[in-house]
Amino acid sequence: MIVKTTAAALLGLGCTFADAVSLPQIGILPAASIVKRQAAPAKYVPTEDDLSSGCANIARVAASFGRTSEAGSATAFPVDAKIAYDCLASIPLDKDAVLLFLNELKKFVQFQSTLEYLARPPSKSGQDPMDLLGGLTDIGTAVNSGSITSWNDVETRAEKLLDGCHEGHLYVTWPLPSLISFRAPFQLVSMSSDGTQLPKVYVADDAQLESTGNGQFNASAITQIDGQDVVQAIDKLMYYESSQSPDTRWNAAFQSQNPPKQGEFFTRTRYPGANTFVLTFENGTSTEYSYTAKALNVPGQNIWSKLTSGQDVWDKIINVPPAQNSGAAGKLRARALEDYKHRTMISPMDETLRRLKKRQTANNEVPPPDQLVILNGDFPDTPGVKPYIQDINQVVGGYFMADYDKSDDNSKTAIIDVTGFSPDNTTAEFATQAVQAAVEMFLAEAKRRKMERLIIDVRGNGGGYVNMGYDLYKQLFPSSEPYSGTRLRNHPASLKIAQAFTQLVNQEVIDDLIKNIGGGVGANLSVAQAARYEQATFASVSNLDQFLNLDANGTAFKSFGDFFGPVDIYDDQFTHTLTYDLRNLIAVGDLGYSITGYGDRASYANNPDPFKPENIILVTDGVCASTCGIFAEFLRNQQKIRTVVVGGRPDKEPSPAVGGTRGTQVIQHNAHMLKFVEIVEQNFAPRDAAEQAEWDGIFPRPFQLNIPEAAVNWKDNIRKTDPTQTPLQFYLEAADCRLFYTKQTLVYSHELWNRVDDLAWGSEDNCAQGSLKNANVVLGDANGVPVSIGPVTGPGFNSGANGDLPQLTGDYDVDTALWIWYGVRYSIGSSRGRTPA
Ligand SMILES: *[C@@H]1O[C@H](CO)[C@@H](O)[C@H](O)[C@H]1NC(C)=O
Ligand SMILES: *[C@@H]1O[C@H](CO)[C@@H](O)[C@H](O)[C@H]1NC(C)=O
Ligand SMILES: *[C@@H]1O[C@H](CO)[C@@H](O)[C@H](O)[C@H]1NC(C)=O
Ligand SMILES: *[C@@H]1O[C@H](CO)[C@@H](O)[C@H](O)[C@H]1NC(C)=O
Numbered sequence: 001m002i003v004k005t006t007a008a009a010l011l012g013l014g015c016t017f018a019d020a021v022s023l024p025q026i027g028i029l030p031a032a033s034i035v036k037r038q039a040a041p042a043k044y045v046p047t048e049d050d051l052s053s054g055c056a057n058i059a060r061v062a063a064s065f066g067r068t069s070e071a072g073s074a075t076a077f078p079v080d081a082k083i084a085y086d087c088l089a090s091i092p093l094d095k096d097a098v099l100l101f102l103n104e105l106k107k108f109v110q111f112q113s114t115l116e117y118l119a120r121p122p123s124k125s126g127q128d129p130m131d132l133l134g135g136l137t138d139i140g141t142a143v144n145s146g147s148i149t150s151w152n153d154v155e156t157r158a159e160k161l162l163d164g165c166h167e168g169h170l171y172v173t174w175p176l177p178s179l180i181s182f183r184a185p186f187q188l189v190s191m192s193s194d195g196t197q198l199p200k201v202y203v204a205d206d207a208q209l210e211s212t213g214n215g216q217f218n219a220s221a222i223t224q225i226d227g228q229d230v231v232q233a234i235d236k237l238m239y240y241e242s243s244q245s246p247d248t249r250w251n252a253a254f255q256s257q258n259p260p261k262q263g264e265f266f267t268r269t270r271y272p273g274a275n276t277f278v279l280t281f282e283n284g285t286s287t288e289y290s291y292t293a294k295a296l297n298v299p300g301q302n303i304w305s306k307l308t309s310g311q312d313v314w315d316k317i318i319n320v321p322p323a324q325n326s327g328a329a330g331k332l333r334a335r336a337l338e339d340y341k342h343r344t345m346i347s348p349m350d351e352t353l354r355r356l357k358k359r360q361t362a363n364n365e366v367p368p369p370d371q372l373v374i375l376n377g378d379f380p381d382t383p384g385v386k387p388y389i390q391d392i393n394q395v396v397g398g399y400f401m402a403d404y405d406k407s408d409d410n411s412k413t414a415i416i417d418v419t420g421f422s423p424d425n426t427t428a429e430f431a432t433q434a435v436q437a438a439v440e441m442f443l444a445e446a447k448r449r450k451m452e453r454l455i456i457d458v459r460g461n462g463g464g465y466v467n468m469g470y471d472l473y474k475q476l477f478p479s480s481e482p483y484s485g486t487r488l489r490n491h492p493a494s495l496k497i498a499q500a501f502t503q504l505v506n507q508e509v510i511d512d513l514i515k516n517i518g519g520g521v522g523a524n525l526s527v528a529q530a531a532r533y534e535q536a537t538f539a540s541v542s543n544l545d546q547f548l549n550l551d552a553n554g555t556a557f558k559s560f561g562d563f564f565g566p567v568d569i570y571d572d573q574f575t576h577t578l579t580y581d582l583r584n585l586i587a588v589g590d591l592g593y594s595i596t597g598y599g600d601r602a603s604y605a606n607n608p609d610p611f612k613p614e615n616i617i618l619v620t621d622g623v624c625a626s627t628c629g630i631f632a633e634f635l636r637n638q639q640k641i642r643t644v645v646v647g648g649r650p651d652k653e654p655s656p657a658v659g660g661t662r663g664t665q666v667i668q669h670n671a672h673m674l675k676f677v678e679i680v681e682q683n684f685a686p687r688d689a690a691e692q693a694e695w696d697g698i699f700p701r702p703f704q705l706n707i708p709e710a711a712v713n714w715k716d717n718i719r720k721t722d723p724t725q726t727p728l729q730f731y732l733e734a735a736d737c738r739l740f741y742t743k744q745t746l747v748y749s750h751e752l753w754n755r756v757d758d759l760a761w762g763s764e765d766n767c768a769q770g771s772l773k774n775a776n777v778v779l780g781d782a783n784g785v786p787v788s789i790g791p792v793t794g795p796g797f798n799s800g801a802n803g804d805l806p807q808l809t810g811d812y813d814v815d816t817a818l819w820i821w822y823g824v825r826y827s828i829g830s831s832r833g834r835t836p837a
């Protein structure tokens with residue numbers, strides 16, 4: 001069954017970066033250098049001369065690269081890490097423009113649902129205090145006083161503030177990483193000899209992943225990076241990764257096949273702080289290696305010929321308002337959106353609006369189910385085995401163990417690999433319908449083959465369309481009503497938008513639209529109705545409409561106050577608990593799609609469950625976030641399904657199955673928020689100049705710098721039984737069983753599934769920690785409060801690690817990756833996170 005091929009091909013990690021071109025570069029070391037040393041290379045600080053020549057040096061490399069054949073297609077070209085950083089560090093800033101931008105960002109982060117929880121994280125949450133508003137104020141103060149003079153420092157510092165919140169829905173798509181990013185010379189893997197012994201860290205090439213041995217290999221493990229213990233060094237390197245769980249952050253450093261990724265030890269979006277690093281191996285060898293950088297190439301254009309100084313970069317591609325977004329600035333914008341695409345496209349709204357526009361001119365029909373699936377095709381995440389069925393966009397694959405495990409052709413185990421809840425291809429069509437069709441046909445085949453057990457693999461699943469997550473749950477448990485109680489932050493701007501949407505898209509408008517949508521594709525809507533529909537779609541996405549949400553009991557809200565509150569919780573204000581109206585086409589958010597058990601598919605609710613809950617195991621690598629978090633919560637909280645988590649730091653502690661954000665919705669600044677504000681301002685006028693000034697002070701406006709997108713977590717998920725109503729991402733709930741990767745299970749998903757099958761229903765008993773056979777799914781303590789594995793007191797996991805004490809002033813050091821704490825200065829004082837702009 002094993003396919004012989006090279007590791008790179010096997011791992012499917014081809015990229016268009018022209019690694020191999022030989023170019024005139026300055027002082028570059030060969031990848032594996034002969035220099036032997038153990039101490040950390042000195043932190044690099046450019047001189048004035050370095051700064052003034054950095055971008056010009058890149059331009060020279062770009063000119064040579066332009067003469068190679070790769071220049072016509074490559075998305076980037078290699079440059080020396082030193083000159084790349086010299087260029088970045090030389091980019092100046094314009095104080096007024098930066099202060100204006102920071103002010104816009106502050107207005108926008110008011111919509112971050114957990115603003116107050118982040119500033120004062122609950123004990124045992126594992127989170128460090130991050131005061132978003134105070135931190136942005138600090139950065140503005142530093143810019144204003146002249147202690148920050150570089151745009152790269154603004155990006156880096158603000159990014160650390162946001163990333164330190166460990167909230168995958170909270171981000172800014174900064175432009176510089178798409179202009180210049182960095183690389184280590186190789187990828188790393190973290191592997192255990194047998195899946196239960198503590199893993200060690202190896203250079204991926206040394207581990208010979210492509211060879212077919214039985215897990216034995218001769219590579220020497222890495223013991224230190226830059227003289228620091230390898231575990232501490234990677235923990236520290238990964239601190240700013242977006243997951244709440246430190247084990248999930250650890251996994252992000254490494255190469256893997258499912259999901260296919262190179263790992264963040266290799267891919268560095270920011271300058272590593274030095275131009276070289278030193279690895280020490282178990283066999284006693286220490287070797288120094290060079291980082292490299294890659295700079296943006298726009299095929300057919302030499303954009304660098306006009307970017308020969310830091311000032312050019314600031315003038316021509318950063319300090320460019322979105323309206324004048326042509327030339328190099330426009331290319332960078334497009335690239336940044338592309339680089340962040342997995343985080344930016346998260347609602348089916350775009351496809352709905354696209355279909356609405358197409359409705360009278362082109363065929364808009366959803367193809368029949370058999371045209372939305374592929375039988376026995378290759379699937380990128382699972383080399384060596386082909387799924388029985390997959391959707392056309394390669395989101396899910398359904399497998400039968402008996403098909404590939406010839407030693408067990410009586411196996412009653414089926415597997416579904418759910419790589420995400422949206423396609424990687426952002427222009428893919430019929431994403432929700434195709435996944436629905438593939439899952440339905442897979443479950444029918446499982447029934448025909450009398451399957452009894454199901455493994456659901458959600459490794460690498462960072463979420464996607466919420467309705468797709470609900471549908472998968474309802475196909476597995478047709479008669480169960482999924483419960484997800486959500487809420488938004490109630491503050492002056494969200495209140496104004498909610499009042500406006502509730503008035504504009506009222507019950508009458510909704511009824512009229514639903515009556516006229518017909519056949520699911522909106523073909524019969526008039527132009528005026530289509531315009532209303534577009535408005536209703538934004539109201540639906542915003543969840544700021546009384547009539548497009550239900551209360552905690554699934555019934556309509558009686559009044560705006562019953563819907564929007566304010567409800568005082570945790571020294572902040574929120575809406576009442578909302579639930580998703582699965583019977584309302586507009587609330588579900590996709591014209592041509594009914595969630596199983598509702599609408600056109602209401603009759604499915606009478607079907608029996610295809611598998612018993614005790615015969616289902618959920619496999620994660622902790623990445624599970626967003627819609628995956630919602631889905632996992634249904635499985636765990638409503639069905640008590642057992643979970644296995646793979647990977648994590650080398651210890652035998654419990655580790656969370658859902659390690660990413662458990663927020664239920666992300667909202668973007670440009671794609672959504674500006675549109676919400678536009679709809680409000682087109683339909684309502686302020687009473688007077690004072691109210692206009694108030695609106696200007698609270699409503700987000702377009703960024704005037706070339707920053708294509710930003711996002712916040714919009715809604716929290718709150719467990720019904722939790723009397724404290726704490727957002728679920730502040731609990732780290734342990735998986736029942738923990739495993740580490742071996743050489744086999746890292747590359748071959750089916751080897752991991754066989755192992756899980758054995759641990760759940762076969763002869764094996766040993767998890768690295770915990771147990772599947774003796775699992776006792778814990779849903780909360782005696783009071784219904786979810787049980788978190790975070791430390792009992794004090795701040796998060798990394799507090800005080802390695803003697804780096806938290807710095808509560810917001811001080812930072814960009815190059816040393818020293819911990820930064822945006823302190824509680826503003827939040828726990830009298831202003832409680834509401835520092836005036
Ligand atoms: C490991 O070393 C042994 C003994 O030198 C050798 O026989 C074997 O082929 C090596 N294994 C691999 C995977 O290189
Ligand atoms: C020690 O191990 C590393 C990593 O496997 C290897 O590259 C190096 O050649 C080894 N050194 C010696 C002296 O065997
Ligand atoms: C993405 O989907 C669109 C629409 O189905 C298709 O035309 C395009 O080829 C796809 N792109 C990739 C890279 O698969
Ligand atoms: C649109 O209207 C026509 C005429 O009333 C009707 O026959 C057709 O079924 C409608 N189409 C849809 C998709 O509802």
Ligand SMILES: *[C@@H]1O[C@H](CO)[C@@H](O)[C@H](O)[C@H]1NC(C)=O
Pocket residue numbers: 551552553
């Ligand atoms: C939901 O129903 C319960 C039981 O009838 C009731 O106590 C509670 O107040 C209701 N909640 C809402 C939001 O109406």
